[in-house]
Amino acid sequence: MTPSPSLTVRVGSLTLRNPVLVASGIIGYGIEYERLVDLSAIGGIVTKTVTRHARAGNPPPRVVETPAGMLNSIGIENPGLEGFLELKVPILRELPCAVIVSVEGEDVREFCELVEGVSGSGVAHAIEVNISCPNVGPHGLRYSTDADMAREVMSAIRPLTRLPLIAKLTPNVTRIAEIAVACESCGADAVSLVNTFVGMAVDSRTRKPILGTVVGGLSGPAIKPLALAKVWEVVQAVDVPVIGMGGITHPRDAIEFLLVGSTAVQVGTALFSNPELAEACVAEIEAYARRAEVPSVADLIGALDVPAERGMIRAGKIL
Amino acid sequence: MNLVGCSVVENREITPGNFLLTLKVPRGFARPEPGQFVHLRVSPESEPLLRRPYSLEGFVERGKIRAVRIYYSVVGRGSRVLASQPKGQELDLIGPLGLGFTPRPRRAPILVAGGRGVAPLLFFARRLREKKRPFLFLFGARSARELYGVREIRGGRIHLATDDGSVGYHGSVLDLLKQQWEAGEHTRLTAEIFTCGPHGLLHEVAAFAGELGIRCEASLEGPMACAVGACRGCPVPLLSGADGDGGRYPAMCIEGPVMDATIVDWERLP
Secondary structure, three states: OOOOOEOOEEOEEEEEEOOOEEEEOOOOOHHHHHOOHHHHOEEEEEOOEEOOOOOOOOOOOOEEEEEEEEEOOOOOOHHHHHHHHHHHHHHHHOEEEEEEEEEOOOOOHHHHHHHHHHHOOOOOEEEEEOOOOOOOOOOOOOOHHOOOHHHHHHHHHHHHHOEEEEEEEOOOOOHHHHHHHEEEEHHHHHHHEOEEEEEEEEEEOOOEOOOOOOOOEEEEHHHHHHHHHHHHHHHOOOOOOOOEEEOOOOHHHHHHHHHHOOOOOEEEEEHHHHOHHHHHHHHHHHHHHHHHOOEHHHOOOOOOOOOOOOOOOEEOOEE | EEEEEEEEEEEEEEEOOEEEEEEEEEOOOOOOOOOOEEEEOOOOOOOOOOOEEEEEEEEEOOOEEEEEEEEEEEEOOOHHHHHHOOOOOOOEEEEEEEEEEOOOOEEEEEEEEEHHHHHHHHHHHHHHOOOOOEEEEEEOOOHHOOOOOOOOOOOOEEEEEEEEEEEOOOOHHHHHHHHHHHHOOOOOOOEEEEEEEHHHHHHHHHHHHHHHEEEEEEEEOOOOOOOOOOOOEEEOOEEHHHHOOOOOOEEEEHHOEEOOOOOOHHHOOO
């Protein structure tokens, strides 16, 4: 029998025991899913996004199922930085996996305060900088739809922590690679993508939008081909690790993201239906590596077999 | 609460569009309380994407066999797919979840059911009977044929209401409640109300209870994604100042589905 393939991957200075994470907004702070997900079997979790001040979130309805997808407009309901430090950090400290804390500020100063606060808590193995939530009002997508503003945030927070910084990107842009390159050039250790696609659902019977906020973010298997294309575009534009996500529903979907060039993956919406999905992805990645007879999962990252003259994309242009 | 496999024992259409589903669950499934729910995968396929939350109509234990019962109506994609699941079909569910009914000692429980909202109240009535606590059960529906389960209620007094007058009081169950209350048998200090049904009805019952200062719990319904308090997708709007904080949204899945009806802002609850 061949030795077990190594599943460890590196994201900046963080070593993950395997490349499977649970995405932000899915698993709360881990404890909510304590009895449903074996956290010791997965690489880590990304927390619900922490904002500078507590947020009650958006009015209902906040979720609606759409064909092969889910629209949400949660609005980052969270206890704010002080509440996070007091209530959530003690919980996170006990988790048997890597903890990546997601933060989002309304302006650069808030991003700085969040990064300092989270970094100082000692609980985070990395920080995911959420510059891409579509559900927090007019400012929501500002920082990840404008390369200059993304640079501004990343440059300001980079000197404040030694933790790996992961910039989470929105797909709601024409050239996502430009934003990724901007984040990389300002010290991001990795980029993660995609956040949700802006979407809308309408009830023709009542003539009303279904979500309380009219529009929200689309996730689920419907977005997987869109997400793979965005990851493919970014992978070719940056040298830092890319963490891929968007619609992973079956374990083999995780393999697809690795082949396209993701160093790690995040599972999201489908975990609601199948709480064992993240563990199943780990098992599938190991089995796939074994079948491929490679010593390490690293050998699968970007191993997509694309004819040399095709498929090269730089900054959104097919060369 | 656990994720457990389950299998369809029976999935029977009782009246057009209304089904009684019996699911065998393993012994690892904890005994549920009336008012609690399960988050059910309605199909072995990946469509629909999300689970559906269903209050339990009952919990059956015979020897080593355990089963949960769900009374549901076909109202959308999830319930339509569920209705097509044959006997023997393997599914899975997360549960039992949420907070159930919490009757106070020495208070007379008045159960107010509207339509298929009767489901958790049937479970509750059975539990009250086991505890030898008498209750008053008021049940309203559009017509006599929709009065599901009424013949099996034991241990309490039952009054029925139908919109078409085909049986019982001709009118709404709210008016029936008012009529019963005016009979003067109960006061706000001796009775309490438990209700489940369309949110419009719950709103009216809550307003009646609130006005008279009667303790009132309602079992709510709504879409849920995780059902374990993580995603914050099922917020319940509260009246301003209620529970000390009108700006807070409790999650229906873990702070409900049974909640104090008099603090819910029904105008803002879909």
